[in-house]
Amino acid sequence: MTSAPNQPIPARPRNVLSIQSWVSYGHVGNAAAMFPLQRLGFEVWAVNTVQFSNHTGYGAWTGSVFPPDLVAELLDGIEARGALPDCDAVLSGYMGSEGTVAAVVDAVHRVRQANPQALYCCDPVMGDVGRGVFVRPELPDLIAAQAIPAADIVTPNQFELELLTGRTVGTLEQALEAAHALRERLNPAGPRIVLVTSLVRSDAPEGSIETLAVTGEGAWLCRTPMIPLDPPRNGTGDAIAALFFGHYLSSGSPAQALSLSMSALYGLLDLTHRAGTREIQLVAAQNEYAQPTQVFPAQAVEGQA
16 A cells, blocks of 8 residues: 555654553553643653552552662663654653662763753652652652753652752742752753642632743743642642643743643543542543643743743
8 A cells, every 4th residue: 555645754753661550450550641742642652660459558569669770771672663853752750769860860961961951740749738758758859969960851740849848838939939049950951840739828719720831931820720639639739740741842942831731631521520530530631731622821920922
């Protein structure tokens, strides 16, 4: 079978190396990040750091934590295919051990050697309000010392921003100050974007939740109604990191990426709430990722409009 004579040659696909956990049932880690990125048009090269039956929020699970050497071994195989120069971005999430942090940072360096334009987005999964720190005690310091300086974009939630900076975040001014302090520690050659998720502050309208994007050129805030999900659904942080990163890679605009990713997440969580399911409805909400039903604007709160 031959192609039609005037059919355009497809553009080279954009490729994201995603190093995260995996669950067979439900959606966290790569099981929450891969599909939204694919629906946005990206090829995703998934490297799984664990394979569990389900996320640990259920209190019981089966499966295995993979040795950190597996990350390097899989990168060896990808490199042997001559593919690393075509890797446009690296996304990392939950890192379960000291060795995994080092393996992820090494993977970022290897990708950048092959493609200096590749961007690294680090979702520093360490803890959350109410749960506190839920990773091994040594990991926050290791992530701060090794992964943060290598990152171009970092996506902490409010609790993680406080943990990484040692600052209290209760107002918009405090959130901006903490985000700028964290920005100064990111990869100096990159865009240095801090995305603060799950921001709940004393000076915000009641019944709302916000995400704040802070860059060197400006800062933007996106606010949506808070959906009463009890218990909070696992995987939402993984999904928003992937959605923001994907939209930023496509547009180069932090404000646009913030608006579209938060709007998509709201659509996903609204559908999940209406369905009454314990797991986020990642597949059912797929049309929200590229074209959200309801678009919430990103409002400039610093610098350029």
